[in-house]
Amino acid sequence: MRFLFYALALSSLFIAPGRATAQTAPPQPATRPAGPVELNAGQLCAAAHVRAAQRTATSSVSHRRKMDRYDVKYYKLDLAMENNSLNVAGLVWMRVRVGAQALDSLAFELYQAPTGSPAGTATMLIDSVVVNGRRSPGIRRAGPDATAALAQPAAANSLADARIYYHGTAPSGNSAAIGNGLSTRSTVHLDTYQGAPDFAYNLTWSLSEPFSAHEWFPCKQVLTDKADSSDVWVTTTLPNKVGSNGVLVRSVPLAGNKMRYEWKSRHPIDYYLISVSVAPYVEYVTTAHPAGGPAVPIVSYLYNQNYLNYWQSDINQTAGFIENYSALVGLYPFADEKYGHTSAPIYGGMEHQTMTTQDGFSFTLDAHELFHQWFGDNVTCASWEHIWLNESFASYGEYLSLQAFRPSDARPWMDNAHLYALQNQGTIYVADTTNVGRIFDYYLTYKKGAGVVHMLRYLLNDDTKFFRALRTYQTQYRGSTARTADLQRIFEAEAGRPLGYFFQQWFWGGGYPIFNVRWNQSGNNLVLRVNETVTQASITPFFETDVDYRLTFSNGTTQTVRRRQTTATQTFALTVSGNVTAITVDPDQWVLDAPGPTPVRDNTLLASRPAATAALPVYPNPCHEQLQLPATAATAAEVRDATGRLVLRQPLAGAQPQLITHSLVPGLYQLRLVGAQGELLGQTRFAKE
Numbered sequence: 001m002r003f004l005f006y007a008l009a010l011s012s013l014f015i016a017p018g019r020a021t022a023q024t025a026p027p028q029p030a031t032r033p034a035g036p037v038e039l040n041a042g043q044l045c046a047a048a049h050v051r052a053a054q055r056t057a058t059s060s061v062s063h064r065r066k067m068d069r070y071d072v073k074y075y076k077l078d079l080a081m082e083n084n085s086l087n088v089a090g091l092v093w094m095r096v097r098v099g100a101q102a103l104d105s106l107a108f109e110l111y112q113a114p115t116g117s118p119a120g121t122a123t124m125l126i127d128s129v130v131v132n133g134r135r136s137p138g139i140r141r142a143g144p145d146a147t148a149a150l151a152q153p154a155a156a157n158s159l160a161d162a163r164i165y166y167h168g169t170a171p172s173g174n175s176a177a178i179g180n181g182l183s184t185r186s187t188v189h190l191d192t193y194q195g196a197p198d199f200a201y202n203l204t205w206s207l208s209e210p211f212s213a214h215e216w217f218p219c220k221q222v223l224t225d226k227a228d229s230s231d232v233w234v235t236t237t238l239p240n241k242v243g244s245n246g247v248l249v250r251s252v253p254l255a256g257n258k259m260r261y262e263w264k265s266r267h268p269i270d271y272y273l274i275s276v277s278v279a280p281y282v283e284y285v286t287t288a289h290p291a292g293g294p295a296v297p298i299v300s301y302l303y304n305q306n307y308l309n310y311w312q313s314d315i316n317q318t319a320g321f322i323e324n325y326s327a328l329v330g331l332y333p334f335a336d337e338k339y340g341h342t343s344a345p346i347y348g349g350m351e352h353q354t355m356t357t358q359d360g361f362s363f364t365l366d367a368h369e370l371f372h373q374w375f376g377d378n379v380t381c382a383s384w385e386h387i388w389l390n391e392s393f394a395s396y397g398e399y400l401s402l403q404a405f406r407p408s409d410a411r412p413w414m415d416n417a418h419l420y421a422l423q424n425q426g427t428i429y430v431a432d433t434t435n436v437g438r439i440f441d442y443y444l445t446y447k448k449g450a451g452v453v454h455m456l457r458y459l460l461n462d463d464t465k466f467f468r469a470l471r472t473y474q475t476q477y478r479g480s481t482a483r484t485a486d487l488q489r490i491f492e493a494e495a496g497r498p499l500g501y502f503f504q505q506w507f508w509g510g511g512y513p514i515f516n517v518r519w520n521q522s523g524n525n526l527v528l529r530v531n532e533t534v535t536q537a538s539i540t541p542f543f544e545t546d547v548d549y550r551l552t553f554s555n556g557t558t559q560t561v562r563r564r565q566t567t568a569t570q571t572f573a574l575t576v577s578g579n580v581t582a583i584t585v586d587p588d589q590w591v592l593d594a595p596g597p598t599p600v601r602d603n604t605l606l607a608s609r610p611a612a613t614a615a616l617p618v619y620p621n622p623c624h625e626q627l628q629l630p631a632t633a634a635t636a637a638e639v640r641d642a643t644g645r646l647v648l649r650q651p652l653a654g655a656q657p658q659l660i661t662h663s664l665v666p667g668l669y670q671l672r673l674v675g676a677q678g679e680l681l682g683q684t685r686f687a688k689e
Contacts, residue, residue, distance in 0.1 A: 001209060001391070001440070002368050003348035058211050058221060059109050063145040066107030067220050070096040073159070075274065076231040077217055083240050083278045084202040086122065086182055089167035090235075092218045096160050103154040106131055106162050107147045109214035109221055111171060111181075114143070124168035124215075131162045144214050164218040171215055179346065181208050181215030188303055188345045190310060192359050201303055203279030205344040205357060208272040210384060210439060219271045224382050224481050226268040235260040236278050243277040243301040243342035245269060245353050246334075265354065267334055268479035270380050275352035277301065277342035284308050288319040288339070290326035298322070299340035299355070307343065314361035315341070317405070321370050324404045325397065329470040333378035333478065339370070351394070353377045363406070364398040364413075371397025374474055382481035384433040388507070389482060391440070392428070392449025399450065414454065414589050421448035422594055425536045427510045428452065429484075451592040452506045456491055458546065458590040459502060461562075461645055465494040496647050496663060505543050511536025512592055513543040515565075515585050517599035522607035526551070526580060528572040529605055532565055535594055542568060546646070550587040553578035560587065563678075564646060566636055570678035573607075616673065618659075622687035627659040627671075634673035634681045641669060664688045 059067065072094060079090035094108070106129065113123035129136040129148035136148040154160040170182035184204040190196040206216055213219045232244040238257050246265025254260055281301035288296040298318050302308045308315075322339060326332050332339065340355040349358040349365050351372030358365060375397070376390035395417070402410040424443035432438050439445065457466045472490050473482070484507055492499045516531040528549065534540060544566055551559045555578060563572045583599040619628050629637065629652070637659050639648035650659055652673070659671070666688050673682040 001348065001350050001372070002365060002394075002446075003346075058144040058214055060142075060145055063107055063109075063142075063147070064222070066105070066147065067109075067222060067225075069099045069101065069103055069107070070160070071099070072220050072225050072227045073097055074229050074231075075219070075227050075269075075271075076233070077274070077276075078233040079217070079276075080235045081204060081242075081276065081278050082236055083204050083280065084184060084186065085204065086170040086172060086184055087168070088124070088170060088182070088216055091163050091165045094162045094164070094218070094220075096162065098154045098156055098158050098160055100156055102156050103150065103160065105147050105149050106136075106160075107145070108164065108218045109144045110146050110164075110166065110218040111144055111168075111215045112141055112146075113171070122169040122171045124166055124170070126218075127165040127167065129162065129164050132160055146218070166218060175212050175215060179207060181212030182206050183344075183346075185345055188343070189359065190307060192345070192347060193362060201279070203277065203303075203344060205277040205279075205342065205346070206275045207344075207346060207350050207357065208274070209350065210272060210436060213271045213274065217274075219274075221271050223270060223380060223384070226270050226380070226480065228268055229264075229266045230269050230274060231265070232263045232274065232276060233260055234276055234278065239280045240278050241281040241283070241301060243281065243340070243355055244275060245273070245355060246337045265334075265337060267337065267353070269353050269377075270481075273351070273353040273377055273380075275342075275350075275355065275357065277344055277357060279303070279343075281342070282308060284312070284315065286316060286319055288322035288332070290323045290331055290335070293326060293331040294335050296322055296332050296335045297338045297340075299338050301340070301342045301355075303343050311361045314363070314366065317363065318366055318370060320405065321367055321401055324401065325371060325374065328400060328467050329374055330474045333374060333474070339373065351376055363401070367398045367401035368394045371400075378479065379474060379477040380481045382483045384439050385430045386483050387430055387439050387445055388428045388449035388452075389484065389487065391445045392453055395446045395450035396453040399454070411589065414451075417447045417450050417454075418589060418592060421451050421592060422512060424448070425511050425539075427539070428507050448592065455506065455545075455590060455592060456502075459499070460491070460494055461546075469494045496665065497649070501544055505540055505545075506592070509536075509540035511540050512594040513545070513565075514594045514596040515547060516596050517549070517583060517585055518602035518605060519580070519583055519599055520602055520605035520607040521576070521580050524575050524577065525607045526574045526576045527605050527607040528563070528574070528583070529569070529602070530563075530565060530572070531569045533568075545591055547591060547593075548586055548588060550584040551576065551580050552582040552584070554581050555579075564638070564649070566649070566674070567676055567678060572678060573680070616671065616682045616684040618671065618684055618686055622689040623661050624689055625660070625662045627661050627686060629657045629659055629673070630682075631655050631657070632673055632681050633675055635676050636674050638672045638674060639664070639669050640672075641667065661688055 074095035076093040079088055081088055111124045113121040126139055129139060131150050134151035137151055138149045140147045172180050186202050187198040188201045189198055211221060213221055234242040235258055236242060238259050242261035244263035246263050249264045250262040252260040282305055284300045284302060286298045288298060300315055322332050334354045337354050342355055342357050344357050346357060346359045349356055349369040351369050356369040372394045375393035381387050381389040399410055399413050402413050420443050426444055428444055428449050430439055460466045469490050473487060488499055488503050512535050514533045518529045520527050546562050546564050548560050548562050617630055634652050637650050637652055641647050668687050671684050671686055672680060675681050
């Protein structure tokens with residue numbers, strides 16, 4: 001999800017001149033102005049979160065326990081709705097799997113106006129609840145918590161069918177992340193980003209993230225309980241169309257100029273990703289052709305032909321995005337159904353499964369919401385504490401699309417991400433999941449998180465491994481939910497070493513490192529003295545990380561070297577073949593570090609060649625599970641593989657230190673023992689069998 005509200009006022013907007021498109025439909029003349037301002041998708045997302053009320057999770061703890069007595073298998077919504085009203089009437093059929101104990105009541109959530117509200121206040125009324133064909137003898141309601149007694153208990157481990165008949169009017173108090181669970185509007189924008197004037201148009205749409213699905217249909221708002229499948233049937237007055245999840249299997253004409261639109265999805269879906277949009281839309285269809293997979297229809301429901309003409313070239317870029325993402329992280333997960341869009345004035349976008357709701361079609365908005373179909377929809381965060389697994393990766397999808405289609409704009413995007421991340425010193429981890437604004441914090445959830453994804457790519461130092469990790473994540477948790485620890489395990493498998501330190505620093509920790517570099521040169525010997533300070537020492541006192549240094553020589557050539565910062569102050573000795581005139585820290589913007597002073601030459605630093613060190617006596621060599629090391633003053637052992645990649649780093653202590661090697665794959669390795677200041681104290685080669 002992403003938002004727009006205050007983004008127009010921000011001074012450092014992301015500018016992307018020109019537009020690249022991947023068109024599978026014949027291009028049409030567009031009336032959109034050339035060279036539009038492409039707003040950063042994270043700015044769009046965070047801004048409307050600022051608009052939102054500080055909404056808390058709805059159900060009480062005791063009611064959550066009641067809902068945990070069953071597992072939702074299927075939702076069917078059969079509703080009557082119009083494009084100019086918040087009124088809803090119909091039924092919701094929930095098929096549930098009863099838990100280990102018989103079920104004597106069905107607990108669910110449905111909005112109810114607060115006690116004491118004046119007559120006519122928007123509320124949802126329950127007409128009846130029928131479970132396994134028998135009507136509930138009594139329904140208890142306490143705010144949004146509803147509990148229907150069962151006429152006959154449902155047996156443990158059985159499937160039970162519950163039909164909840166209801167009607168009412170959805171509230172309109174800015175309760176969801178963007179507006180309300182259900183919203184209606186009589187005017188819309190041709191182009192929110194360019195400030196084009198509104199025009200008259202009636203439509204009604206849903207947006208349930210994070211806690212507002214219950215405002216328009218009875219449900220269980222628990223992230224870890226995805227329904228296995230869903231149907232959304234909506235009856236409305238022609239010429240309205242209804243957009244929703246999955247495939248439109250039938251449009252059934254009814255009396256009174258009505259039409260029932262029957263949408264079906266047979267993929268797991270979380271409650272907040274079920275959606276409806278009702279308006280007299282025009283339909284526009286293109287197709288993506290990802291390599292190795294089926295063609296994917298892209299079905300867009302747009303306000304009118306003028307709106308389509310205006311945005312058509314931008315909509316056409318979606319096919320290329322699908323094809324690129326499918327090549328990088330696995331085939332589009334809902335290819336047997338569709339991808340698509342419905343238009344609504346939501347000041348950004350919302351990643352409804354298989355049919356994103358969007359307010360316009362900018363490059364980064366399209367890229368962000370589409371990547372959510374993998375990160376957020378196919379695999380959903382198991383708790384709002386871990387919302388970065390949805391939003392940070394969707395934000396990084398913007399960067400990946402820029403790399404593929406506008407490579408000159410990718411670096412400015414990452415610079416922008418770092419700039420905004422540094423505005424908040426907090427953690428990506430969301431401790432307060434009752435606070436919508438904190439869940440969707442622009443600086444942390446979007447920008448810092450995207451920077452951390454980028455650092456995972458840097459850490460592996462191998463795009464084959466990085467994208468294989470993302471594909472593994474998509475495959476292993478397909479149709480399910482995941483937490484940060486699940487992602488960590490996958491990246492550890494690719495890295496071949498524990499990464500707890502990385503996630504402790506960057507996910508759980510706060511603040512940023514600052515690198516202060518002094519250097520000196522004597523002949524071919526160069527010394528770097530790097531002092532790391534941090535912006536939030538009480539939270540994260542040190543960041544252990546690789547850092548790139550670009551050496552610029554007097555003849556204009558450059559060389560980039562990578563060194564690992566393992567202590568606050570570290571000295572690195574290098575051999576160079578030219579006269580160094582300048583050094584740049586992290587020149588390619590990999591590390592989320594705060595700006596530090598420009599590296600300066602310090603003639604007091606000794607830049608002589610390090611004394612030669614004898615080969616270390618280590619045994620057994622070859623080894624299996626461990627390698628016995630000699631007693632030295634070394635504080636750490638570093639192991640690099642045949643390509644020079646750091647594959648293991650272990651602190652050392654004791655009179656007879658050992659290197660634990662069981663995590664290494666068989667092969668030849670270079671071992672270096674380093675001291676507290678990063679100085680080399682000994683090195684050798686060894687083999688792992």
